[in-house]
Amino acid sequence: MCQGKAALVVGLLVVLAACGGTQTPPTSVRTVLVVQPGAAPGMDGAAFAGEVRAQREAQLSFRVGGNLLRRLVGNGDRVRRGQLLAELDAGDAQLQMAAAKADMDRLGGDLARYRTLQAQQLVSKSALDAQQAAFVAARAKYDLMRNQGAYTQLRAPDDGVIASRQAEAGQVVAAGQPVFVLAGDGGRDVVINLPEARIRDFQTGQQAIIEPWNAPGTRLSGHIREIAAASDPQTRTYNAKIALDGDAATQVELGQSMRVFIVGDHAQSVLRLPMAAVQGDVGEAAMVWVVDASGHVRKRAVRVGPFGDDSVPVLAGVQPGDWVVAAGGHLLHEGEAVHAVDRRNRPVAISNDGKAR
Numbered sequence: 001m002c003q004g005k006a007a008l009v010v011g012l013l014v015v016l017a018a019c020g021g022t023q024t025p026p027t028s029v030r031t032v033l034v035v036q037p038g039a040a041p042g043m044d045g046a047a048f049a050g051e052v053r054a055q056r057e058a059q060l061s062f063r064v065g066g067n068l069l070r071r072l073v074g075n076g077d078r079v080r081r082g083q084l085l086a087e088l089d090a091g092d093a094q095l096q097m098a099a100a101k102a103d104m105d106r107l108g109g110d111l112a113r114y115r116t117l118q119a120q121q122l123v124s125k126s127a128l129d130a131q132q133a134a135f136v137a138a139r140a141k142y143d144l145m146r147n148q149g150a151y152t153q154l155r156a157p158d159d160g161v162i163a164s165r166q167a168e169a170g171q172v173v174a175a176g177q178p179v180f181v182l183a184g185d186g187g188r189d190v191v192i193n194l195p196e197a198r199i200r201d202f203q204t205g206q207q208a209i210i211e212p213w214n215a216p217g218t219r220l221s222g223h224i225r226e227i228a229a230a231s232d233p234q235t236r237t238y239n240a241k242i243a244l245d246g247d248a249a250t251q252v253e254l255g256q257s258m259r260v261f262i263v264g265d266h267a268q269s270v271l272r273l274p275m276a277a278v279q280g281d282v283g284e285a286a287m288v289w290v291v292d293a294s295g296h297v298r299k300r301a302v303r304v305g306p307f308g309d310d311s312v313p314v315l316a317g318v319q320p321g322d323w324v325v326a327a328g329g330h331l332l333h334e335g336e337a338v339h340a341v342d343r344r345n346r347p348v349a350i351s352n353d354g355k356a357r
Contacts, residue, residue, distance in 0.1 A: 037271035050192035056184035088152040193237035
């Protein structure tokens, strides 16, 4: 009996050992987000901060001084050519014009009498000429005073937007003192400062790519319209104006912050990756993880340019069709199998040529 029980126990152990030896614990495959390097044609990685300005920008001022009686527009208001913007107290100007008119009328009457007397040979021709000259001077003075009265009204010289208000009602302003800055309709520039050390790398007409700070990834085309002839003595930079091409000017607002990338004459297409995809510092020490056709990650050295706010220009080491791990590279190791997904969480099956299937 005992031998039979022992044999049964041994048989059960053999069966259990056989079953347990054929299974291994399941291994988990890490899911990784992958992206392809984005092309930024001609950008060398250096971004210049700038601000949108009107190509035609004028400081508006009165041609005479006085007390600012009324201000009819403010910042951001759209105005039309000839529209009244502000008005000075015209009391003194009206009094001066009235005095000049009275003087002109008096001398006009005198001139008429002198002509009658001269016709009767009662006054000399020279006396008549002097009276004529006095009347002409009085008439010119009246015209001047009349113009001075009109100068107490400030009108828009063109269609545009009030970009800045620099005076308020009740303030005494001098002749020529700026009251408004008018941004004329039409072209728009992005004003940037170019470093003195690189000024020879830029020239007017050179193409540029403009990216709004509040809309990363939006690309607007432009070109260098103007470069200052001399550098700023304080910053040692050269002021440059980048004209927005085509309808790009209608897609921006005055004062909007921009990033400008200048396109070199012989620049190649520079690829960019999310900052989190690159490990290492600027230079040859940087690396990324690339997913191959078998679904395994491979470490690849890259050469990168200056880091931007959210992306890095990759100057060498990757191709446009590569699938690069966008984040979490510090958790991976060489040859690890991964499950690649795109930004919409869709699986990415990679072919031998790097394209998604």
